[in-house]
Amino acid sequence: SLGSLLMIDDPQYLVRVNELCNRYGIDTISTGVTIAWAIECYERGVLTSEDTGGLELRWGDAELVLKLVEMIGRREGFGRLLGEGCRIASLTVGKGSEKYAMHVKGLEVPMHDPRAFKGMGLQYAVSNRGACHLQGLVLRIEQGERMHDLKIYERVDRFEVKGKGRIVAVMQDWHEVVESMIICKFLAIPPAHLAAMYSLVTGRKKRLPELLRAGTRIYTLKRLFNVACGVLRKDDTLPRRFLEEPLSEGGAKGQIVGLEPMLEEYYEYRGWDERGVPRREVLEELGILEVAERLAAL
Numbered sequence: 001s002l003g004s005l006l007m008i009d010d011p012q013y014l015v016r017v018n019e020l021c022n023r024y025g026i027d028t029i030s031t032g033v034t035i036a037w038a039i040e041c042y043e044r045g046v047l048t049s050e051d052t053g054g055l056e057l058r059w060g061d062a063e064l065v066l067k068l069v070e071m072i073g074r075r076e077g078f079g080r081l082l083g084e085g086c087r088i089a090s091l092t093v094g095k096g097s098e099k100y101a102m103h104v105k106g107l108e109v110p111m112h113d114p115r116a117f118k119g120m121g122l123q124y125a126v127s128n129r130g131a132c133h134l135q136g137l138v139l140r141i142e143q144g145e146r147m148h149d150l151k152i153y154e155r156v157d158r159f160e161v162k163g164k165g166r167i168v169a170v171m172q173d174w175h176e177v178v179e180s181m182i183i184c185k186f187l188a189i190p191p192a193h194l195a196a197m198y199s200l201v202t203g204r205k206k207r208l209p210e211l212l213r214a215g216t217r218i219y220t221l222k223r224l225f226n227v228a229c230g231v232l233r234k235d236d237t238l239p240r241r242f243l244e245e246p247l248s249e250g251g252a253k254g255q256i257v258g259l260e261p262m263l264e265e266y267y268e269y270r271g272w273d274e275r276g277v278p279r280r281e282v283l284e285e286l287g288i289l290e291v292a293e294r295l296a297a298l
Contacts, residue, residue: 002031004111008062030108037090085107087101087103087106107127116158118257120142122168136172138167143158170212173218195207238257270282
């Protein structure tokens, strides 16, 4: 997001800007996407130099981005606004800037364009913490990987929407297991092997279906918390750019995200109602009905 998204291809700059973000403890994806929002708003006349403290925001300007990262890290001037992320920044600015803010539930969209990988679009839309590529990594399946342990036997067309609801839910549940074990997802350990490793390390024999059920329970608990905070179907969506504006070039030329069919399938597979709330029978089966009732009473 700090490179190609901002039209900068200087590798020395990329090393510097990533180190700078690490030193300030700010997320590189969110930082790049928020700066891109600001540059687009400036380009379209929504923001002016008066808003930016005299800074001229341009694509491809490495020194500008380094300065903005410093300002974000120190919460100085225009950097204070950018430091809030593109959702709050766009709501603060108004004037139609919200449509240029690429986020889901307040988390900026990573660099896996959902128009090129439709399952990633669904994953972003329904993820409990917003547009996160790590909450399922469905991209791996859409690039041709199969996971027999998870009963994903078929090679998946990245542009297809049918069947993505089940695949996204299964991958999300499995990644909750991996997260809970504090294991790097990029190791790509086969699920059945991980179940065996868990049994050997803990002395508690667990088969893969039991771990997957635990993953489903974890994911559902997070959803229940979000529901208690008012997060419902209206929030399980994507920026309009992905839903309405086709890509103009590249391998995914002409593609948009057909979200609604995938969302319907996803809700049905998970046993959620039309509002996106887990049904009572699902909560009973997972053994978390009491938690749901306590949250509802808050």
